[in-house]
Amino acid sequence: MTPLPRILVWNEYRHETQHPEVAAVYPDGIHQALARPLAAAGFPVRTATLDQPEHGLSEAALAGTDVLIWWGHMAHDEVQDEIAARVQQRVLAGMGLVVLHSGHFSKPFKRLMGTSCDLKWREADERERIWVLAPGHPIAAGLGEYFELPREEMYGEFFDIPAPDELVFMSWFQGGEVFRSGCCYTRGAGRIFYFRPGHETYPTYYDANVQRVIANAARWAAPAGPARLSFGHRPIPIEPIGAGQEV
Amino acid sequence: MTPLPRILVWNEYRHETQHPEVAAVYPDGIHQALARPLAAAGFPVRTATLDQPEHGLSEAALAGTDVLIWWGHMAHDEVQDEIAARVQQRVLAGMGLVVLHSGHFSKPFKRLMGTSCDLKWREADERERIWVLAPGHPIAAGLGEYFELPREEMYGEFFDIPAPDELVFMSWFQGGEVFRSGCCYTRGAGRIFYFRPGHETYPTYYDANVQRVIANAARWAAPAGPARLSFGHRPIPIEPIGAGQEV
């Protein structure tokens, strides 16, 4: 276990190169906007994007990663199944995974959840108020009772995910919806955190509270230590209670 | 196990006798408004109120109860500790408990939760929209994706309860708050459901969706069968694996 986990920020990196209104918000990509505050906080951070060889997610790259942060949206289908499976296997073996916003529909997240991960949405520049439901949780450390984003895309329930192991945040939207926006899971030896905010046309990832949550989540999702998992045939039973033993 | 559980509706019954504006809404008491639709649905239903001997919660009364429904607000402190403890013990032994609205601060609920059960509130005639977070849950059977109450008291997070075993409903309030408004717990062999709506100045318990939820909750909370619980000294260990046994 490293003092601070080694983070790999993965970004699809398509909106920023194709849509000027997104490039105006994130000129060097969402991955860089995510990586900078983490690096400033002392995390060892690298980035990877969809169009790199193996999407930048080679076995070697993942072997050097404690926590993978994932942002994707318009090109989920272009992620190779084999690489999505590789990410899933790494999580089960202990790697942390922080899935952001539209990553709810990414292949690794859907594989790990087992559900459709579908939801309702609306783009209407609504105010989002994110309430803390778990005030003692490390991912909520340093926040107030809630924080707000002045304009965001709405995501609404029913969100087709397994009931979270821990539900840290609940979003209120101006137009009448609620959403489970901070969800903790353990799968195998790995920890997964889904965090809702971050539509590509808003400067959400420059928000101090959002940055704090992501840093907290990276610490929380870091492997606790080398996982000891073994499976398969187990030949040796325990020896019986000794005949002379008083019970 | 009876086909339909025997219900005892408990009501503090003070607002209705002291506050004309409440009597105007519930002229024969909240307990009668709760009992009528349950009786119409075929449940065997009785009622009890605070000012009856032993608050109507004698050992005999509880022995004949499968599910206790609880509404209280202004006189929580007048419930005798011994009787609150009796209700707690009955729940642990298997009796269902449905706690409504301001019953969050009742002695039995607080004893069973172990937390302060405190929350935020505001009386501002706000619209409440109650979202279903668990569409396959029996307590949500027959509802749509959400239902609304046009005017209710606001309850807001942080609600100081243990994380529910199952979170069925989440309320959205017009003024900016969210609230875990349908919470399932198991304690001992008993099942507990907390359901938020029902401020005494609004006709909430005449609402068809609210009535449906309460009936669903009564079915869900009914004892599954005689609970087999034993505690204490257990002298007899299993015999050892035989020496000649091939393993």
Next chain:
Amino acid sequence: MTPLPRILVWNEYRHETQHPEVAAVYPDGIHQALARPLAAAGFPVRTATLDQPEHGLSEAALAGTDVLIWWGHMAHDEVQDEIAARVQQRVLAGMGLVVLHSGHFSKPFKRLMGTSCDLKWREADERERIWVLAPGHPIAAGLGEYFELPREEMYGEFFDIPAPDELVFMSWFQGGEVFRSGCCYTRGAGRIFYFRPGHETYPTYYDANVQRVIANAARWAAPAGPARLSFGHRPIPIEPIGAGQEV
């Protein structure tokens, strides 16, 4: 919702036709041994097997099924991916699923769990003692504090599943292992129960307690009602609080 759910018992049906020692225990197949007590209890029951067209799991067959019971072991890989996905989708839409024993490695279960579902095992004719951890749960109704199977295959932890939403049973094995042997999940609108016992060389499915658990699980997993799920674009926000409204 039917009074009793319509059950489809699915069995791989290979061991019984290929291995005489299994045929000696289940001469007409595990599916028939599972179906008979359910039919005797009044459930509408049908069966299906791997070698039928579409494995007996056509769209029509699943449309008429409230709860699917699954036993498979040696031929998991022969289940077509498309049909495994179909089962998964039906569960998310509300169909119950009861997965037995070696079904932990079946395609539908692995897809729904998102984990490897791997475990430890040993065939050593060990005694299994199945403890009830949730005495108020409907799946434990009618059981004592534990029940025993005199000889079973051992399954041991770590069992690579998501932490169950409700953990009903825990197995003790003579040789030194424990196992989460009764696990409840909700995925989408559907309920899933994994139940450990049932190695093909033992007469486990003739055991009265095992039969009781499976019948209880079928009732528990039955859809609570037509699920109301909608996803996608949601255009209409709530109207704003009126300007003249006092709050």
Next chain:
Amino acid sequence: MTPLPRILVWNEYRHETQHPEVAAVYPDGIHQALARPLAAAGFPVRTATLDQPEHGLSEAALAGTDVLIWWGHMAHDEVQDEIAARVQQRVLAGMGLVVLHSGHFSKPFKRLMGTSCDLKWREADERERIWVLAPGHPIAAGLGEYFELPREEMYGEFFDIPAPDELVFMSWFQGGEVFRSGCCYTRGAGRIFYFRPGHETYPTYYDANVQRVIANAARWAAPAGPARLSFGHRPIPIEPIGAGQEV
């Protein structure tokens, strides 16, 4: 948040002074045996015992405590109700609590759980094998798949506790029982860990694995930061959506 939480080890300290066979195992008290390895690991550690003024649990003592470790057995009833309530309130406000072995029946734990916390037990020098059910959990960091205690008191299910938020350990006992021996809870802003081993006649607290678990638990239970909790009347609703806002 301190780098390592400030620990207060509380011990009833009666068996050691009254029973020579216990004094032989823990000559300066269980609290010292617990405190020494924690101090050696760098935690700031103090101790307190029942017979001190206010049981050593004054407001000032608790105000300087991040994590309270609790061992008690024969004198639970001598803990003043007022001080048990004080401990409960401190936990709800964020203090961690690690409850050991027979502390399952302590007043603070019972108040926080809301259940009887009863169980089965047997003193028969049985082997206990403690299986890790959550290999990625920080409390299991550094352990193997299981660890053993050669002789311990048996605790058996049904253990009348709320279903743990996270179940980290499950004990196997030679005589045929299982027990949820590592249980995580959050109550209010505070984290609670119950850990089973530690009967006073066995040298359990000298075991390296046991010491590791307790140190891990202290880190896990440490407050994540100052909790932001507010309750009561909340007068200010959010301003309405502006009339000219396009949605």
